[in-house]
Amino acid sequence: MAGRGPARKGSFLYRDPGWEGKVRADRATIRSSIDPMTTRRLLLLVLFLILLSCRGKDAPAPKAAKPLTGAAKGWNVILLTVDTLRADRLGAYGYKARPNSPNVDSQLASGVTFDNAMSQRASTWPSLASVLTGLYPSGHGVNENGYGFPDDLPTLPKLLHAAGYQTGAFLSNMCQANHQGWDAFACSGGQDGKDIRRALEWAHGVDPHRPFLLWVHLFGAHPPYYNGGDGAEKMDPGYQGPLGPRKKLLDPVMTKPIALDARDVQHLDALYDAAVQGSDRISGALLQGLKDAGRLDRTVILFAADHGEELYQHNRYLYHSCSVYQTTLHVPLGLSAPGLIPAGARVPQIVELIDLLPTLLDLLGVAKPAEQHGKSLISYLEQPDGRRRSLPAFSEYGSSTIHTVLQDNWKLVHNPDGISPVCIPDAPPNHYPIAKEELYDLSRDPGEKENLAAREPARVAELSGLIQRRFAGLRNRVRQQKVPEKLQEELKSLGYVAH
Numbered sequence: 001m002a003g004r005g006p007a008r009k010g011s012f013l014y015r016d017p018g019w020e021g022k023v024r025a026d027r028a029t030i031r032s033s034i035d036p037m038t039t040r041r042l043l044l045l046v047l048f049l050i051l052l053s054c055r056g057k058d059a060p061a062p063k064a065a066k067p068l069t070g071a072a073k074g075w076n077v078i079l080l081t082v083d084t085l086r087a088d089r090l091g092a093y094g095y096k097a098r099p100n101s102p103n104v105d106s107q108l109a110s111g112v113t114f115d116n117a118m119s120q121r122a123s124t125w126p127s128l129a130s131v132l133t134g135l136y137p138s139g140h141g142v143n144e145n146g147y148g149f150p151d152d153l154p155t156l157p158k159l160l161h162a163a164g165y166q167t168g169a170f171l172s173n174m175c176q177a178n179h180q181g182w183d184a185f186a187c188s189g190g191q192d193g194k195d196i197r198r199a200l201e202w203a204h205g206v207d208p209h210r211p212f213l214l215w216v217h218l219f220g221a222h223p224p225y226y227n228g229g230d231g232a233e234k235m236d237p238g239y240q241g242p243l244g245p246r247k248k249l250l251d252p253v254m255t256k257p258i259a260l261d262a263r264d265v266q267h268l269d270a271l272y273d274a275a276v277q278g279s280d281r282i283s284g285a286l287l288q289g290l291k292d293a294g295r296l297d298r299t300v301i302l303f304a305a306d307h308g309e310e311l312y313q314h315n316r317y318l319y320h321s322c323s324v325y326q327t328t329l330h331v332p333l334g335l336s337a338p339g340l341i342p343a344g345a346r347v348p349q350i351v352e353l354i355d356l357l358p359t360l361l362d363l364l365g366v367a368k369p370a371e372q373h374g375k376s377l378i379s380y381l382e383q384p385d386g387r388r389r390s391l392p393a394f395s396e397y398g399s400s401t402i403h404t405v406l407q408d409n410w411k412l413v414h415n416p417d418g419i420s421p422v423c424i425p426d427a428p429p430n431h432y433p434i435a436k437e438e439l440y441d442l443s444r445d446p447g448e449k450e451n452l453a454a455r456e457p458a459r460v461a462e463l464s465g466l467i468q469r470r471f472a473g474l475r476n477r478v479r480q481q482k483v484p485e486k487l488q489e490e491l492k493s494l495g496y497v498a499h
């Protein structure tokens with residue numbers, strides 16, 4: 001949530017003005033314009049309306065919630081994940097500067113949209129592994145790009161395959177992560193057009209008498225933003241500065257480093273938005289192709305991003321893997337199941353990407369693995385409103401001791417060992433400084449610019465205690481894996497520091 005676009009209900013920026021103010025104003029109007037003989041009767045009426053208003057706030061929802069556990073038994077599942085897609089650059093999340101996302105907005109509007117979904121790490125492999133396992137990165141062990149799933153770990157494809165599903169994965173990133181459980185698997189390494197052609201071909205050929213799980217991961221708006229084509233030139237013509245949709249034009253901002261001025265940042269925004277628009281068109285083509293093939297009947301569609309992008313908003317950093325901020329941790333998330341889940345509903349509570357797996361398995365009536373770090377969101381789907389308090393959300397940072405926690409509007413970045421990460425190859429030392437404690441009040445400071453840790457020691461202690469308690473006792477599979485040299489080179493070409 002970087003503060004772009006208007007505040008909307010469900011976001012941390014939204015504050016309901018409350019019924020009290022409205023009633024006070026109405027009462028003043030009544031007093032000034034009505035005959036005093038009738039004032040007493042009118043005041044009684046107003047009192048009654050106030051009581052009714054109070055009751056309305058606390059009374060149960062008028063309609064009984066439809067039980068959803070097992071309601072999608074035997075349905076198909078489509079998991080569409082888009083790399084590096086910031087929630088706040090989508091129309092569905094209030095972005096108005098450009099029409100970035102008509103197709104994604106429409107998909108999100110067809111089901112429930114989660115306003116405050118949090119990634120568990122702003123890095124592709126760890127984050128996507130959390131989606132597929134329902135575990136924090138320390139729990140699944142894919143804690144860096146280049147690491148593979150442990151052989152014995154239950155994952156979404158393995159679980160659904162065992163439940164009789166046909167399984168196909170068509171990915172643009174995270175190619176060599178020891179993926180298991182897929183009948184069909186192909187990874188294009190950044191060619192989204194190829195991925196959707198392969199996905200549609202596979203979907204055409206599935207046995208219509210058995211359900212399928214299709215996972216498509218698009219390269220999306222990942223740097224160097226080439227899915228935007230020449231869109232940025234059209235959106236922001238006449239730019240003469242150093243930036244462009246090529247790695248050799250973006251990396252020097254961090255490696256040399258080169259300071260960007262407001263005009264450069266304007267062009268950076270255009271480069272990114274163009275890539276978001278390109279991703280939206282590709283997502284739309286995939287969904288339309290599946291619809292035309294008759295593959296969207298009795299189908300649950302999950303839409304998510306693995307993380308967002310910094311875009312020079314902290315530490316003069318453009319990319320994502322190093323970021324501990326909402327620019328990269330706040331992600332779009334939606335779930336649709338026509339006829340089961342209400343269209344157009346919003347869930348304002350904070351949720352985590354690790355919640356997707358238990359939620360989906362509950363919907364499908366498939367047993368969950370014993371080890372789960374996420375929680376089922378079924379109750380939010382049955383009754384999407386803001387009545388219940390959010391649970392906190394956490395992120396981890398590789399095998400380091402850095403964590404973040406978000407509880408209500410308070411965000412703590414906890415770096416007890418004062419680690420200063422290296423975010424891209426050849427960057428100068430300490431180019432991404434993270435303080436030992438950074439505390440932000442997102443309701444007042446959504447851009448996370450004013451560190452309140454020194455002023456609020458009790459809150460820091462409370463939130464760091466939450467981190468300690470959350471991870472105490474969880475099985476930790478973090479380990480250093482040997483990443484083959486060829487893969488190290490591939491990761492480096494994406495701007496990642498290979499381990």
Ligand SMILES: [Zn+2]
Pocket residue numbers: 083084123124125306307
């Ligand atoms: Zn990614």
